[in-house]
Amino acid sequence: MASVGLQVPQQHHDILRLFGGVLSGAEAVKLSSLFPKSESPYTSADDSEASSQAPRLTRKRKLPLAQSATAAAACGACATTFVSACSLPTDKGAFTLRAYRHIGPKRSHEPVVMVAGEAKGEGVFVRVHDQCQTSEVLGSRRCDCKEQLDAALRHIQEHGGAVIYLQQEGRGIGLANKVAAYALQDGGLDTVDANRHLGFADDERSYECVPYILEDMGVKSVRLMTNNPFKVASLRALGVRVLDSVPVVVPTHEDNERYMRSKVERMGHLIDGL
Numbered sequence: 001m002a003s004v005g006l007q008v009p010q011q012h013h014d015i016l017r018l019f020g021g022v023l024s025g026a027e028a029v030k031l032s033s034l035f036p037k038s039e040s041p042y043t044s045a046d047d048s049e050a051s052s053q054a055p056r057l058t059r060k061r062k063l064p065l066a067q068s069a070t071a072a073a074a075c076g077a078c079a080t081t082f083v084s085a086c087s088l089p090t091d092k093g094a095f096t097l098r099a100y101r102h103i104g105p106k107r108s109h110e111p112v113v114m115v116a117g118e119a120k121g122e123g124v125f126v127r128v129h130d131q132c133q134t135s136e137v138l139g140s141r142r143c144d145c146k147e148q149l150d151a152a153l154r155h156i157q158e159h160g161g162a163v164i165y166l167q168q169e170g171r172g173i174g175l176a177n178k179v180a181a182y183a184l185q186d187g188g189l190d191t192v193d194a195n196r197h198l199g200f201a202d203d204e205r206s207y208e209c210v211p212y213i214l215e216d217m218g219v220k221s222v223r224l225m226t227n228n229p230f231k232v233a234s235l236r237a238l239g240v241r242v243l244d245s246v247p248v249v250v251p252t253h254e255d256n257e258r259y260m261r262s263k264v265e266r267m268g269h270l271i272d273g274l
């Protein structure tokens with residue numbers, strides 16, 4: 001693919017086949033080996049419990065497109081509401097910024113979406129990006145989040161699409177806990193063990209608002225910009241039609257290499273060269 005910082009290695013096609021529908025038992029076992037059984041995000045063909053617990057969205061309501069719309073999609077204990085949209089000139093070009101409010105069982109927050117070009121219909125380039133203040137605001141080099149965000153924004157600026165930005169710092173544990181996890185990593189733990197040491201699951205993020213946001217924008221299916229098969233599986237479990245996955249390839253360096261390796265070895269991310 002001719003794009004900035006994005007390419008599709010064969011291994012990603014392989015993993016996408018795994019997530020093309022319900023996993024076979026052998027495939028689920030292969031992926032689940034990365035996780036303690038109770039925390040695995042992957043389900044096998046005979047494991048219907050996870051999908052039955054997935055929040056369900058109420059899709060009967062026709063969503064108004066007016067910017068004063070206050071329609072909310074209920075998913076059990078959660079609701080997402082469109083608030084407003086504005087133009088946003090940036091150093092990467094002109095975007096439209098759409099703002100939402102989300103109330104959910106895990107957290108309430110204000111998702112925003114950076115939109116460029118035509119972002120409706122089938123096969124829209126979408127990145128679902130989780131906030132990382134330490135890199136995006138403070139310039140930390142401990143992770144690759146800012147580089148991935150920048151690459152995704154450049155990509156949609158060139159090809160059209162949307163970056164859905166969710167306030168889920170530190171894989172959902174919050175900023176202060178993330179600092180505590182970093183302190184444990186300074187003492188030798190990796191990112192997964194540090195979160196567990198603090199009493200958290202490997203991943204505390206949730207994506208219930210994403211199907212509503214996509215529906216509100218008129219996006220019917222996505223090409224998801226991610227290296228994370230967990231995110232593909234999570235969104236599909238919520239009903240998002242993920243046609244394809246486009247890895248976001250950013251360079252590693254000495255400050256983030258250990259973290260990137262943990263992503264691959266402990267969390268199943270697909271990153272070439274690691």
Ligand SMILES: [Zn+2]
Binds near residue numbers: 132134135145
């Ligand atoms: Zn980060």
